[in-house]
Amino acid sequence: MSGTHEPVMLAEIVELFGSIPHGVLLDATLGMAGHAMAILGxxxxLQVVGIDRDMMAIQHANNAKATLAATDATRFNAVHARFDTATDALRSLGIHQLSGALFDLGVSSPQLDLAERGFSYRNDAPLDMRMDRTEGVSAWHVVNEYSADTITDILRRNADERFAKRIAQAIVAARPITTTSQLAAVVTTAIPAATRRTGGHPAKRTFQAIRIEVNAELEILPNALRDVMSLVVPGGRIAVLSYHSGEDRIVKQVMRDAETDPTRPNIATPFAHPSRTAPRAWQKVRVAKQPSAEEQAHNPRASSARLRVMERCEVAA
Ligand SMILES: C[S@@+](CC[C@H](N)C(=O)[O-])C[C@H]1O[C@@H](n2cnc3c(N)ncnc32)[C@H](O)[C@@H]1O
Structure with missing residues (x-):
């Protein structure tokens, strides 16, 4: 993958995996491998298995692997997969348990910056937005084929867009819309002039919402987190960086359930009756921490990040 991506909360993430048991760490969203390489170093x-649904990320990781010292290269693998199939990908490598896992959600800077990927309102390109260009429907399909009601729902659910209905109606009226620039112009004119001047580019939320729909990002997330968490050994940790409220709500809910879910047997008391006194399987380590003010000023893409971390509890003797 060409371009660079600044890993968010890098020092903190490297640090929080310092105390986990030796073994395998899954980087479920490898991207430009910034976090993965720092953890490996x-x-x-720790061995790091990185997965990404974008083949460009895997190619980049394999190039990076070729530059590692031989002993470090044996501790790193990159696999093309969606993170909701992570357990299968791991099993095919003979891995059945994890010491830790990292999810750094959303898209990487090179995906956004590479015009031809059609993710950005800043670059003119055909509407695409698929992270994996070998599967699924593109943004063109969502923009040109979905009903106004469905687009309205998507804009509300995926980006809390206040003007969802107006934007959806404007999109339907302007069809066919084939490029990112056309879509950005249609959205901009649909938003009241006074609002257009505040809070960043007027099409930002619409592009985010459509990208999330195209890649089924919110549908995939909860089960993927649960499946990966089920492989983590006691003392192991899961860290999740989310970038908008819809994502963070899901992460928070899955983590809260893991702390309290009485239907998920604790290894220490597999037959315990569901009760508030049942030992916890997981405990929180960090509650929705944000990057420092310095990091947010230096890297605007980090400004919406929230880091949540859980640790699998030790099993009682
Ligand atoms: C924010 S970037 C990760 C950046 C990375 N931590 C780094 O340091 O370079 C997110 C990456 O996750 C990938 N991704 C997003 N959703 C995914 C999914 N469901 N399965 C696998 N990869 C996914 C994207 O393709 C992108 O490369």
């Missing part, structure tokens, strides 16, 4: 007792 700092924690000699």
């Amino acid at each position: 700092r924690h000699q007792g």
